[in-house]
Amino acid sequence: MDFLTTKLTLDTIRQELVRLEDSIIFALIERAQFARNANIYSANYFESMGFTGTFLQYFLHEIESVHARVRRYTSPDEYPFTKNLPDPVLPPLQFPQLLAPNAINVNDQLMSIYLTNIVPLICTDADDSNYGSAATKDVDALQCLSRRIHFGKFVAEAKFNGPEHDRYVALIKAQDRDGLMELLTNVDVEKRLLARLRRKALVYGQEIEEQDKEVSEAHLRIPLDVVSNMYERYVIPLTKEVEVEYLLARLQHVDKA
Template identity: 60%
Template structure:
């Protein structure tokens, strides 16, 4: 399928970089508002004590999105459940990905709450009572991160199709380290981090200085964006890709017994 070449898939990842950076910038304008992340810390209509305000708001948001079939798309993954069935008729999507059950949203949520929000809002500590605005921006950031990280499945599938024999060999013995080596393109990763640093600098400026690039009033720390990708987004994407390739290779072997016989021993 021509639209799933690595170049075209990477163009989608580049576009998602912009979405993520702007989502983080939007969240940074509000205070940390710790109570929205703590179960039972905030009184609101519908509160049960079992969900934080963010969890409640996210679930209600995903219920609406599920009704308009958002999570029937192969590049969208919900954080919450159960969700209602779509009210719109189903769409036919390209059958590019193999069946899989990989969802790392619980890890994305954990990283976001523990590692990102406290740093994003470091200049706006405390409580400004903008709870609805804060969680709305949180949800936008979480959904963008989830889409970007799970999009690794498309990259993995494209790479699998270019080298099914070797990936299947490694999948059959679940050699995650070798799959990682086969997947990794250090040059591409360096370009991603360099591009993110430039984008964060440009997008984060308030443009109140005469010369572009010399603004000292950034709306989000540049290194925060770079570290987000270096420490979390890229490793989590690789985790998704590796697990997908293991499932993909094992499925491929099971469906092509005669063709893959002896792969382990070669």
């Protein structure tokens, strides 16, 4: 990412997070045009054709393999869902060392939340046989959500280097998980975020005809509250979990970052 070449401030990170909200909403709207197609998430269905795992796992691994070859996962803001990915075919890019070394990857949790608590809310519970199309949109949505959540690492690093540095150091030394969670939580920011998401879901989710008309819930392609509820219940908590995990190990690498 371009912003990774600039100095990491909460303001540049925030701009990127706000922009990512749009990508996430677009991806969910795109997914919602297809039925749920439960077969693509069922190991039984796909294994009957001689594969291991689900159709989505197979498809995700194939796409991540293509992306790995063009060095997607060498970028500090990109984390794969699948393992055994090939090496890049492109020469490595030099990224500035913005983060302390870490192996935090919460994509397994994200996948479980996505399949259980998001797809059923935006898709009709039916099978329209568009397995490839649905899986393509799943991959888009999962990749955006993963990027959003792992941005917690940048948020945490910026907060660690900010005005509360000494308080963070003390809490990390005490390995005080709850204290860290409290210090990094900004209720006002979260409230504004949720309000903005409702507004975005209303505007971007509407079906548009030629004539001007009032924006109403009647013409939305995903339920109005799905996005803000998803952020409140899952995206924000998982992001903060990434932040806390990152911070708990942050002092092991004082000299490196």
